[in-house]
Amino acid sequence: MKRSARKAPTRRLGLLDLPLLALLGWVVVARSPLGALGWFLVDRARGSGSELPTLTAYFATGAVPTPDPEALLAVAPAAPPPPEGLPEPWRSAARVVLSPTDEQLAALDATYGSEPNPELALEVAAVGRAQRDRAVSRAQAAGDADPERYAVHRRYLPVGAQREGDRVVGGTAALATALDLTWPLEVPHRVASGFGERDHPVLHQKKFHNGVDLPVPVGTPVHAAQAARVAIVGEDGLNGRFAVLDHGYGIRTSYCHLDAVDAPRDAQLDRGQAFARSGNTGRSTGPHLHFTLKIGGRAVDPLVFRR
Amino acid sequence: MLRWLVGLDALVAWTRPAWGWAGQAALVLLGTHLAADRLDEILVERLSGLPIAWPDPDSPLAVGTWAAIGCEVLVAGWAVGWLLAARAEPVVDLKGWWNRISVPAVLVPLLWAPLALAGCWSVAMAIEDATSGFLLSGARELGYAVAGLVAWRYGLSGVGRVLRGIDRPARPLAALPGALIAAPMAGLALRHGLPIWGWL
Numbered sequence: 001m002k003r004s005a006r007k008a009p010t011r012r013l014g015l016l017d018l019p020l021l022a023l024l025g026w027v028v029v030a031r032s033p034l035g036a037l038g039w040f041l042v043d044r045a046r047g048s049g050s051e052l053p054t055l056t057a058y059f060a061t062g063a064v065p066t067p068d069p070e071a072l073l074a075v076a077p078a079a080p081p082p083p084e085g086l087p088e089p090w091r092s093a094a095r096v097v098l099s100p101t102d103e104q105l106a107a108l109d110a111t112y113g114s115e116p117n118p119e120l121a122l123e124v125a126a127v128g129r130a131q132r133d134r135a136v137s138r139a140q141a142a143g144d145a146d147p148e149r150y151a152v153h154r155r156y157l158p159v160g161a162q163r164e165g166d167r168v169v170g171g172t173a174a175l176a177t178a179l180d181l182t183w184p185l186e187v188p189h190r191v192a193s194g195f196g197e198r199d200h201p202v203l204h205q206k207k208f209h210n211g212v213d214l215p216v217p218v219g220t221p222v223h224a225a226q227a228a229r230v231a232i233v234g235e236d237g238l239n240g241r242f243a244v245l246d247h248g249y250g251i252r253t254s255y256c257h258l259d260a261v262d263a264p265r266d267a268q269l270d271r272g273q274a275f276a277r278s279g280n281t282g283r284s285t286g287p288h289l290h291f292t293l294k295i296g297g298r299a300v301d302p303l304v305f306r307r
Numbered sequence: 308m309l310r311w312l313v314g315l316d317a318l319v320a321w322t323r324p325a326w327g328w329a330g331q332a333a334l335v336l337l338g339t340h341l342a343a344d345r346l347d348e349i350l351v352e353r354l355s356g357l358p359i360a361w362p363d364p365d366s367p368l369a370v371g372t373w374a375a376i377g378c379e380v381l382v383a384g385w386a387v388g389w390l391l392a393a394r395a396e397p398v399v400d401l402k403g404w405w406n407r408i409s410v411p412a413v414l415v416p417l418l419w420a421p422l423a424l425a426g427c428w429s430v431a432m433a434i435e436d437a438t439s440g441f442l443l444s445g446a447r448e449l450g451y452a453v454a455g456l457v458a459w460r461y462g463l464s465g466v467g468r469v470l471r472g473i474d475r476p477a478r479p480l481a482a483l484p485g486a487l488i489a490a491p492m493a494g495l496a497l498r499h500g501l502p503i504w505g506w507l
Contacts, residue, residue, distance in 0.1 A: 014319025015312070017460050021326060024333040024457065027433040032340045033376070130439060134447075138432065143504030155344055158436045232367075236360035265356065297368060 030159060085109030090118040093175035098125070098168060118176070119150050119169055126168035127161040151248075173249040174295050178305045181225040181247075182272050184255060184291055189214050192288060195301035210299035211254070211292030218259050218287045221274040225253045225293075230267045230275070239290070240282025245269065250297070256290040257282050331423075331465030332387045334457065338425035339386065342495040343379035349495075350374050382492045385485035386422060389415045390465060393472030409475040411482035416470035418486060418493040423462040425500025427454040 081091050086108050094100065094108060104125065111121040123132050138156035139147030146152050150169045154162055193213040197206055228245035231252065235241045239256040243263070246252055259279025269275050280287040293302040351371035361367060389411060398404050404412070431447075431454035439446035476482075498504070 011317050011320045013316065013460070014321070014323060015316045016456070017323060017327065017330070018319055020453075020457055020460055021330040021333075023434075023453070024330050024337075024430065024461065027430050028333045028336055030433055031429050032337060033379075131436075134435065134439065138502060140505045141502035142499055143507075144499075147505075156432065158433070232355050234358070234360065238360075 082109055084113040084116075086112045086118055086121060089179035090122075090172065090176045093172045093179060094122065096175055097171040119173060120148075122169045122172050123150055123165055126164045127157060131157060131161050170249060170296075174251055177226060177247050177249050177251045178293065178295060178300075180271075181253070181293070181302075181305050182223065183306055184223050184225050184253070185214055185216060185220065185278075185289065186223060187216060187220055189216050191303070195299075195303065211256075211290050212302055213288045213290055215286060215288040216278050218277070218279050220278040220289070222255050222258065222276040222278055222289060224269040224271060224273050224275055225291075226251070227271045228253070228269050230261075230263050230265050230269065233261050233263075233265050236282065238283050240284060241279065242282075243276055245275075250295055252294045253302075254290075254292040254294070256292070257284045257288060327461075327464070328390060328468075330457075330461040331390055331468065334426035334430075334461050334465060335386045335390070335419060335422045336383050336426070337429040338422035338427075338496050338500055339379055339383045339492060341425045341429055341500045342422065342492040343375045343382075345495045345499045346378055346492065347372050347375035378488055378492060381485070382422075382489045385482075385489050386415075386419055389419075389469055389473065389482065393468045394474065398471050404471060407475045409473070410480055411476060412470075412473045414482050414486045415473060416466050418489045419469050420462075420466045421493040421497040421500070422489075423465055424458070425496035427458045427462055428500055428502055430454045430457050431502075 081087055085091070086094060086105075094105075098104065100108065108121050108125055111124050112118060115121070120132075132153075135153040135156040136147050139153040142156075144152050150165065150173075154165055154169075157165055191212050192215045193209055195209060195212055198209045199206060224245055226245075226247040228247045230243060231246040232242075232244040234243075239254075241258040241261060242254060242256040243258065243261045244252055244254045255276055257279055258281065259277045261276045263269060263275040267275070278287065278289045284290075291302055293300055293305065348371075351368050354367035354371050357367075398407070431450035433450075434453045435446045435450035438449055442449065
């Protein structure tokens, strides 16, 4: 096999390559799952560790910390927002997630007043205007659709800013969306089985109930709890016919034991729009709607958010 | 002073075979992660549409994310593995390369290049983020300049190493199984890991 007589590798530029290697090492730590692992360990050392697995937390799109319903209930009723300030329910949600001082709240109101976009105001408060603009411009350069949206450009933020952005923007937006949910049934009904530990009516053992059971006759219209995309329409032996609606910001609602789902997958629904009829399918002891609310993948009690 | 610097430079360069591969590997790791971050979204979207009775309606999210992490690890291992398998003193002319052409000798550099390029953009972004606090202007340009240097010193040399240094393997299709996963990742790196598509 023919080979060149020239020596390889070259015997120069070592003083350029070595610092570049150090730089690459730093970027790997700052911008890859190795970096996420580092941040996770620092968090743990400070005693404020995330409960999410590190790697999945790094990947999850628009990862949203689940707000604590107790914290939500503990917040005192807010004074009416100023005319051009951050509107409700964003204001209440921001108070839970950020616990802002009066000055911080005034700054939020001022940003919102100049550009009435609550997501933008929160992101500017969390990571600063310059960092946000850089991320938006990178999303534009990469050809991403809708680069102004936080969920789209967040991947271009540094890991630390991404975490803070997820906490503030994701957390507040999730909570605001949840606070704005409407109830899926318009007919009078009771709550037959609440959220949490219960004696399972079929299995006769203690089981965690991840939603609420609302007994209504078969064929009762079921309404979208918030504007949503129909994420999943399915059927199995446990849930019967079911639909999962994606409201954005990590908020999903599930509707199980349905008689029929009238909206196809990926259909866009308005808040309160009827899209299914309740039924008695799957593992069920009588006609009812099983309604579940999940924030950031974790089930929370929907009754806490019933307004 | 200059002679002393030149001597030091040569000394450091002499040790390059011991650490040069680490920079090339780091670059491809960064690009692979950028691609995996996109793969995650696509997998979750596709899995949600499958007619499968998931144990929980949110299961596709967990499955998609872990599958993307798995793909990232596999592709990074594949790319770095072939980098280390490539000989340090490669052929440098076309005839020599043609004489030992093989599936990995073609596939590996073809898939390595977009991953390394995407890694360069990660470097540019990191430099811009780190310097924009104290540079009033020019942080982005500095980022791209450093990324250009990295592309020259590690990207180009990495692609060159896998292009010219892979011998004909004992099993003719040795790189193929890994390439089946690496190819879509390289495609994602090309589509989403370069800051040019918005301007085209």
